[in-house]
Amino acid sequence: MYRTHNCGELRLKDEGKQVKLAGWVDRIRDLGGVKFIVLRDRYGKTQVVVNPDSPVYSIVNTISREDVINVEGIVRARPNEAVTSEPTGEIEILAEKIEILSKSELPPFYPGDEVSEEMRLKYRYLDLRNPKMANNLIVRHKMAFYAREFLTSKDFLEIETPYLTKSTPEGARDFLVPSRLKKGTFYALPQSPQLFKQILMISGMDKYFQIVRCFRDEDLRADRQPEFTQIDIEMSFVHTEDVLNLAEDLIRYIYSKVGIHLPEKFDRIPYEEAMEKYGSDKPDRRYGMELHDLTIHFANTQFKIVADVLAKGGSVKGFKTHIPMSRKIADEYSEFVKTFGLGGILWFKIENGQIASTTAKYLENEYLEISKAFEMKEGDVVILAAHDNRERLNEALGALRLKIGKEHFKVEGFDALWIVDFPFLEWSEEENRFVARHHPFTMPYVEDLENGVELSKIRAHAYDMVINGYEVGGGSIRIHRKDIQEKVFDIIGLTKEEMEEKFGFFLEALKYGVPPHGGIAFGLDRLVTIAVGADSIREVIAFPKTSSGTCLLTNAPSTVSQKQLEELGISLR
Structure with a gap:
């Protein structure tokens, strides 16, 4: 041996x-x-x-x-x-x-050396010899193992669903796979097993899970990959509360097995409240700095920039923090919020017991009122902005809040919560129509549909789990009635022909006795990233792609031979 x-x-x-x-x-x-x-x-x-x-x-x-x-x-x-x-x-x-x-030749770097990410990915086998990287994969294995253990103990069945399936492009772009046997037709790699797991509920499987690979052809960021892994769950005869309790217990369990103890009960915050308080539907509350509506303090303002916004029915919002602040820093923050459509920021601080700001001579009374409302102390800063679009204002201040938090504060621990009561629809500028915010199989609040609520105000039985500012899982109660499903397809602009072409097999299944059901899918990559304190999911995936979707180890994607293209009936242009 x-x-x-x-x-x-x-x-x-x-x-x-x-x-x-x-x-x-x-x-x-x-x-x-x-x-x-x-x-x-x-x-x-x-x-x-x-x-x-x-x-x-x-x-x-x-x-x-x-x-x-x-x-x-x-x-x-x-x-x-x-x-x-x-x-x-x-x-x-x-x-x-x-x-x-x-024997080893002189390697381009030794495990643990500080080198570029491109070098690490090209020679990934050397990078994975680094004990830190090996530990990331060990933690990933443990979390997947204990997820299986927990769900199996709750009577869930692990059932595999197809990788080669039908293209149903309602969401991100599909990866397409040409068929050699039926030239001119294509499979799609699944963005999620959504329809199959719902069909398993129609089949009477009652409790399903799968640790499954999913594929989305989309632009990449630090927390995105073209292929990723989900802990996918579906349950029959459940309400929202049943799914949330099960999911919370699961995540607490698998985190405890790698030495992390999450709160005994996760807070639940409605979507609208999250956007108003934090400017984000995945807030990291560890930074504090909640957003406040300050419009009332500017009711009689003579400052034209703000007065013009209020005349259009706009708002003023802001938050208190404690950071070094100067005109130069304020200019940087103004440029940052301009990328969200705002004109800039206003700010003031308490310095030597006095209001200090470049706009203090115009807004001294307003700033004094706000300082009293915030009970400001020496060195405290308030950053605020005004706009006639409330959503844009919240989003911009929420992003600035997060930027300041990451740059100036070192936070520890784990903030875990649920965001609930999402809007059912969102407007797509690209497609010039309403699209489903989660997916079109989410159950809307039926009373909102029946009472003719404005489309943008229809609520969904949808929920996201958020840990430390990352959405780690999302799900919903599903539509189990064919008439509601067809109405939803109609609302998002599908014709009868498109419904039949894209989802005919699923509408057919909805005819034959469907239990109320719901589920959730967790991003295993993100869960592990948070657990090990990494900055990117690439740190917890054995062989990840770059931000351009390239595998530097194998140089995929790559060209194929003319013979292969001819076998598939494909020509390139």
């Missing part, structure tokens, strides 16, 4: 044992003729000692970092002055035999 133990396993209790280890050479040191090799594998590191009189002493001179070697020897206690805090820090191996299993 190559090894009797791994490199993170041996302890002082193993002293005197004859052992074999195998792994990569992490470091080599020479201290007065005695050579020390630090041997590394996925489990940890163990120090190997080679004395000058050892028969294997000469072989050490031929060994380099990242060589793969086999070591046999005796476990012994380290001298007191050489003991370290590592798990194996009390012992070392006195080498009797060493075999080089594989």
